[in-house]
Amino acid sequence: MSPEQPDALYTLLDQNGAARVTEPPTLSLIVPAYNEAEVLDELHRRLTAVIGGLGVTAEVIYVNDGSRDATLDILYRLRAADPRVAVLNLSRNFGKEIAMTAGLDHSRGEATVIIDADLQDPPELIPELMARWSQGYDVVYATRLSREGESVLKKLKFLSFIQPYHNISNHEYARILVKAY
Structure with missing residues (x-):
């Protein structure tokens, strides 16, 4: 099975196309994405900066919700460049709620943050969310x-x-x- 042609509802693979197995992180970021090719690089840059400032281990689970643009290709590129990235690829567009649920099903962090890919909500708020969780x-x-x-x-x-x-x-x-x- 190639990552481009999943035979199941979703696939979660590491950068080599194998099942992802690592120690559970402190933080799981879940990012549902539908046709978000234009903003993914900027989003990932900002998420990376935020994660770097937190001082915790993290995973970023991007959930491609059946996008018809270059979203999936960009997510695979991000995954190849960043070992913290995992990609869930839904076989078709199921909607944001199903994409979030799929991400939650695969998150392993002690804390989980769901953030939209469209940058409508700033990733820079994540430290404040984590501070409250730490309380x-x-x-x-x-x-x-x-x-x-x-x-x-x-x-x-x-x-x-x-x-x-x-x-x-x-x-x-x-x-x-x-x-x-």
Whole structure:
């Protein structure tokens, strides 16, 4: 089986095309990506800078959600250049939630951060998220103070996910409010 032609829902391979086996890292970054070829190099540059400043071991799991542009080729190139990178390749576009779930299924870190590939949310917030996690919070998330330009449906979708989760879980939460970027 070649990495370009997965025969399963997804494949998780190291830079040599073999199953990835290393010690579990402190931090897993999960990055769902759909047709994000134009921003991946900049995203990875910024993620690398953030990881370098944290002083922890990390893995970056990019989840290609059936992209039709050069996203997968770029992810393979990033994986070849950076041993912290793993690539999950979904066999077709399943949507962001399935891509996030696939990444979570394969994350091995003590802490996991999910970040969109489109740079809508700045990777430079990750140290603040990790600081709150280090204080003992089970769940840390950031919320933009302003969600200008987003549809009412998208705002409701976010609220319909986060509020019920708060209500049914017994986790300690830290919420970080950030300005829109």
